[in-house]
Amino acid sequence: MRKVYMDHAGAMPLLPEIREAMLPYLDEIFGNPQSLHSWGDGARDAVEEARERVASLIGGSAEEIIFTASGTEANNLAIKGLARAKAEKGKHIVISAVEHFSVMNSARTLQKEGFEVTFIPVNGFGVVDPDEVFHNIRSDTVLVSIMHANGEVGTIEPIAEIAKRLLGNGPVFHTDAVASTGNMPVDVKTLGVHALSLAGNQFYGPKGGAALWLKRGVRMLPLMDGGIQEGGRRPGTEDVPAIVGLGKAAELAQRDLNIRMQTLTQLRDSLIKGVLSQIEHSMLTGHPVQRLPAYASFCLNFIEGEAILMLLNSHGIAAASGSACTSRALKASHVLLAMGISHEVAQGSMLFSLGLDNTEDDINYVLEKLPQVVDRLRQMSPLYSKYIKEQRG
Amino acid sequence: MRKVYMDHAGAMPLLPEIREAMLPYLDEIFGNPQSLHSWGDGARDAVEEARERVASLIGGSAEEIIFTASGTEANNLAIKGLARAKAEKGKHIVISAVEHFSVMNSARTLQKEGFEVTFIPVNGFGVVDPDEVFHNIRSDTVLVSIMHANGEVGTIEPIAEIAKRLLGNGPVFHTDAVASTGNMPVDVKTLGVHALSLAGNQFYGPKGGAALWLKRGVRMLPLMDGGIQEGGRRPGTEDVPAIVGLGKAAELAQRDLNIRMQTLTQLRDSLIKGVLSQIEHSMLTGHPVQRLPAYASFCLNFIEGEAILMLLNSHGIAAASGSACTSRALKASHVLLAMGISHEVAQGSMLFSLGLDNTEDDINYVLEKLPQVVDRLRQMSPLYSKYIKEQRG
Amino acid sequence: MPVYSEKVMQHFMNPHNVGEIPDADGVGEIGNPVCGDMMTFYIKVKDNKLEDVKYKTFGCGAAIAVSSMVSDMVKGKTLEEALEVTPSMVAKELEGLPKNKFHCSNLGAQALRKAIRNYAIKNKIDIPGLTDKEEPEEEDEHACET
């Protein structure tokens, strides 16, 4: 059976070059970067080189990079660490209604600690209005966190515009750029933020290699206590292979960004066009233009996401959904709901996240199978039969 | 030049079998364990198999294992998560004076949150007295954390005896078994604890693969917020290769524990005997018998650890020290000081932590070079010349 | 998709008795799309027996498999026998369900019960098992929103 993987937002295969770069650090160069002997030197050099590369990818400087084990950790460190460090100045934070759970739930934890959280709504495309952010800033607002690109619908937020509005205002501005970094231009100076989360496994790097960029001089409390790794801001023995892999991923992303974006955008657009034209009662979710190059996301009415995924999987196709059933918490995606999509329609959400391994043939294969799958499920959907009956009058 | 690596406490090379077990999960089986398709299945199965193996190594059950990225993280999760979950019942915690920084500094962070911390002293061998722990338990004590084995001097603490004294008493009992797990028998039931930290990179597994074992039913707040991975107790995309490596390391450690312990104890004892007999003004640190099989730790008077390490390194030998200069915080090891060793003597501390790659020849090589190094540094030490002059009268 | 048993996968991939019965003797609908699961069961009764059972299901793999399994389990049975089918029997026949999908097995049994009740009301019959075993349905419908 043909295999078509279109869940790159969920996981990506390591690029061979990245794998090769990591392998020596599994055994040969296995030292602890903190050790004072030759074995430590090799590991330390590798970590510092990776730090340079990651910094270079986002236009920051090396000493501003704090390695973490996941995007989730980077977000927790930023949200909690920045807010808690400024708790004496004020206890109000502002985030958007479409943040990843690692930001959203960190903010909820802060609520329990006495912080007040304002959730900025989004429009139907999932876009935050910079004015709205600006108008919600108060004298006690210490932190604003708005994601750079959404990991479910691919919408890109106007971070630079928000930063401009905040300028001169008190709050620290963090952006969760986990979904965007390595997949589109991300430059901390252009964005105008104070802190930015990124994760290598979103751009062909390894799981376990992620980072928080924190502008020099911005105070932050650590999430973990321990030794002096990462300047005490993130202690624990460094995961050298993962860090090296992240560094290599950053290097390759920087080198190939334009060509990657071009290829993926083209594939994405033919998938979007195909789905919308071939499947009735389907809609694109997220912004039609301001979206990640690899993200083709839809809602397919009258049917449920998990069932779609299972049937696609039986055809060798991997994708993702934000339906209640796929979430284990049994709640439909808060992102889709915040965009004004009904619970019912949100159940049929689908995300095809493309990757460098995908081809035009893959798109065609999906465009062959997806309509069949949708049709089959609609044939057994009571919602669809109701709709048809209503149509008939 | 001959190369002799004796800093296994700092980092270990992956065993080839462990490396082989991990490799497929770097690229072939790269899926996200949370994904609802075949790619996710392979990853999820691997993670669950690793969970079984880690649980089996320590006599726990699989659903009690929470994977983390480091021993440091497991300790932070335990200390903060357990104490905070019980803050309403009481705000007193008890730890020993020789805990790793990840426990020690987590407790200090809790102090800032209003907890009171009692530090239990140790004797000259670094051993905690169970009576002392017992007598410091109060009605508002919610957490006791005493390490299983010390990572600097190898002393093994009487955890089971402490657990017996605590029985029926309120506090949750955590032990940091990062240095011991995989290197000596560790069984959560025999130890009688409620929570236990372990890290694969201390028993030939990969960096990035560690775990907290938490007894079923014990309440704990998460350190990080986010998705539903690890039952919501530790969110973030699972680092599948690291988890697989940890699982394999657990399997091998369980299989080979006795032979490993036997081999290492023998090597260790000949190193200890050699150093103490060949080097004047040297002492063994830690308990002479209740110590980790691979740990040979000393204080070498009149000289400083970093300089020793550098000269050893010039002979191809890797070791570690707890001197002020090697710590970057420029403080002598709190472990040695807690054991009643003077600052001056603590400066000359050395830890040779052996591994499966070491041989009797390695021991002999160290026993040839170390005395030369010590002698050379003493020849330029003002402390040594003072001592000699005093001796001469 | 090893989260599901082989049996679940079989029923999901090839669900039995899918469809509607235009002139059904009883119809039962349960769940709502907010929760992600909705089932409509149709029954045809003859001589107090379920001569035919059909359904339409909107929902996850488990919901579809449960519908199919329930229809198989009760087809040909007397109404009383059919009412004895419990959610846990359905789950067991399916060789188990993931914990967070248990509610789907409830839905299946409930939808069928509703169809039988609908039949009973329309025909003014009193079936003992029907009222005795009534479950607090609202709770279940809102389980998804916790």
Added chain:
Amino acid sequence: MPVYSEKVMQHFMNPHNVGEIPDADGVGEIGNPVCGDMMTFYIKVKDNKLEDVKYKTFGCGAAIAVSSMVSDMVKGKTLEEALEVTPSMVAKELEGLPKNKFHCSNLGAQALRKAIRNYAIKNKIDIPGLTDKEEPEEEDEHACET
């Protein structure tokens, strides 16, 4: 050990002028073992020049390299010239030191200064640079304890 420059490594591996001068004209001791660094400098003065400089050092690689470098830098110089050697000059000659080792370069210059002072006091000479540039020594000695 690339935390250190090559120059530091050279001086550490082969320190120059190690030793004591039994009949030294001046002796200066600084640091204490609590901090992990201690230096004793010995000087021999002839015609207002440092005819010989030796030292003993307890401490890290940087401390040893600094001692060696200081001794090289001042040997043969007049006392006034020697007093002009600052910690940052020492660090520069060593092609840099890691941040947390800067205090070692202070120690080297200070120990030498102390030896010259000791010589000045013993011989009741007044050297201008000596008192002017006196540094708050206590602060430095306790730097390690922060």
